[in-house]
Amino acid sequence: MTHGFATESERDTKPVPLVPLTADGLAAWREQASPRDRRWQESAGFAAKAGEVLVLPGEDGGLERCLFGMQPEGCLYQLASVQDRLPPVTYVLECDWSEEQQAQACLGWGLGAYRYERYRRDESPRPNLYLDPSLRERVTRLCAAQSLVRDLVNTPTEHLGPEQLADAAVSEADRFDAHSRVIVGDELLSEDFPAVHAVGRAASRAPRLIELDWGDEDAPLLALVGKGVCFDTGGLDLKNASGMALMKKDMGGAAHALALAQLVMAHALPVRLKLLIPAVENSVSGNAYRPGDVIATRKGLSVEIGNTDAEGRVVLSDALALACESRPDLVIDFATLTGAARVALGTDLPALFSNRDEVSSGIQQAGTDCEDPLWTLPLYAPYNELIKSPIADITNNAKTGFGGAITAALFLQRFVEPGIPWVHIDTYAWNSGNRAGRPEGGEALGLRAVFHYLRQRYS
Template sequence: MTSTTPALPAGLIAAADAARPRPLHVVQRADVDSWRAGQDARTQAWLDGHGFDGSGWIALPGDDGLAGALWVVADAHDPYAWAQAPAVLPPGDWRVAGADDARSACVLGWGLGAYRYTRYCSGGRAPARLVLEGGHAATLDLIAACNRVRDLVNTPTENMGPEQLEQVARDIATTHGAGFDSIAGDELLARNFPAIHAVGRASHRAPRLLQLTWGDAAHPQLVLVGKGVCFDTGGLDIKPADGMRNMKKDMGGAAHALAMAELIMARALPVRLTLLIPAVENAIGPNALRPGEVIATRKGLSVEIDNTDAEGRLVLCDALALAGEQSPDLIIDFATLTGAARIALGPDLPALYSNDDDVAGAWLEQGLAHHDPVWRMPLWRPYLRYLHSRIADMANAGSRMAGSVTAALYLERFVPEGQPWAHLDVYSWNDGDRPGKPAGGEAQGLRAAWAMLEARYR
């Protein structure tokens, strides 16, 4: 299959374009001593002189200075075992010697580790480049999907509001020959998306519902839904400064859904795809949503606003209602929905909720297999009592108890009974730099989700 990736990600270079690549000798940690014993006396003396303890990496000497490097890994099939290489190896082109059965992990980890967001500044030192040998189209598309999430989340809101998010989705649709529709402003009311309108009406940038459609009508239908809150002040229940600082990332769910849709089309997965993104800015203004108001939803349930900062579930519920009307094979939504999920699981583990054990089990299994873990949380329905309203069908928030669970239970009310559905409450962010996980926007659970979908539909 021919990849649609327009260019190689940073840190990767085609073999035909490489300039005198140096060898990177890859050795499992348990085999370092035997590898050392097979080297010439100069190399052994070099290792001893540097006190090399058999972990990490070390440059190797040559007649003209640098002959190559030794790279020691605990698990060559873990992409993050390779992710530090682009940043720490001397600049130039490198060809891996060894670990032939782990080349895909090497390419993936190298590509993830070489990423830098450079729209507003230089990227600093150029990364060391890995020479690509053999076909890696699927891995390159996967890197492109992860970097798409990162780019979208890292972009400041002035350049990634609802209009710009729509343009990105339009461009992706055009590239892949997909259909596209945008329902914006008061047209949301005319076409029965009142909750999306209610959240976004206070912004000078009109709220909208983005819809992309692609694929053969004879194939199973998959609906992806992504929370596209391009900035979240909290509304009238305003966030404190430290809570608002990184709220450009509140469209991280939309970024994941968009990247997944793009990956599905690039890899020609045999599904009939629908992508739904409610894109809004939760702003403060004279007509902002107020605590205590009761709003309508597409499903016909009335919702009392307990907290205007619980807005993500409001925009998602209209999109999920539309998704359910289509009776698809599967609905998946991605959302930076709750701080409670981060308190429960920390920043690295997205919280997975599903009403289908097979879907949840497959996602968990692929997460472990692909070093992209998620953690299943319970849809504990007795906690629906925390969403009780005395004047409406339900409230959008309530007790601080089980905040991530109650958010997922709220969403489930808008999914038809018996409809397979999964919800990923994802942080979409790295708080600091780690190999393969640079500070800023991050794709989490995406590679696992792709593996799960490919196994389900291929």
């Protein structure tokens, strides 16, 4: 992957100014432009429509300046929308935008420059953007975190199973002098993570519970939990081929939680961080867990397995129970949990649940502010009737498919202590097609919104 930003040494090459214009702003530009530039603009038919680019030559015939038409609203994808239409040189943004607007636009450039190149490199020359030093650290950190999510989600399970996901978390822990621990295989039983073990025991690669701890012991505890199902066949309730096609991305929640942990540590937020990732493959073999089984959990609740393809909530149950044992100030979990959330909100809009209205509204507003939207759905208590079991404390499969994102969230809520603020984000972690700044493949959805909220909460 690459962020598409120029190095400091490339600043000496005199970057080409990149000038955003609205249709109204074009008239003002014409008033101060040279007669030659005005004639060039007229001849080219440049009208500053969204995504339109005009290259202005200098007296020597070289590239002197580039104008581009702005989108009607937002800053994030303004530069990304024209990136592929620019000559491959180094640019610098020239505008009167606020620092916040420039940061958003430059972030969009970095997101548009992303390429997943583990198996095939793109050697074609690309444009670079010079970042003002005041923006460089902020923008590159956000790009790095979002690229981490994309890289992890894009990697096929052959090369990103539970062990490799654990390696990625340990690598981040080592970068920031955090403490890490990985509980593997049957150790999960002796360490009291029976639900994680039950889901992952059928795979040839052993299940794991990944733990990372960082920060001052006296700081408020922030617990992050991510669903790390590295591949989901559906188990004995086997998915069909189309349902299994994108299941390398079922660890997208873990990727989000790990990337958020990276941002928290990189910015040295004044918190004590605990990251928990249950990492498994939901596979089929002679010892796979079955529909109708009743399994134990760390919290002591028994779970009837109504469907082995509703495994994400099962592995999260043990991790959420552990997260709450230290009485954290806030628990946040990310998961690619339900198709029902996508039916309700589509693929771009993660579903947000919380047992604290002020927290959910704060995150939703933060998402609006940083162009990373989420939408709050209710923890509608009467739907708890739908996840009652006749033989166990709870079932992982609701009696109806209606409200499936809500019933899944209600299942998770049973493993969260009532007095602890908790957030659950049901995200898709994937772009289904290519758009400016959003290439097809793995995607971080809700990551920047939550980090923006955390910076406000713990400022």
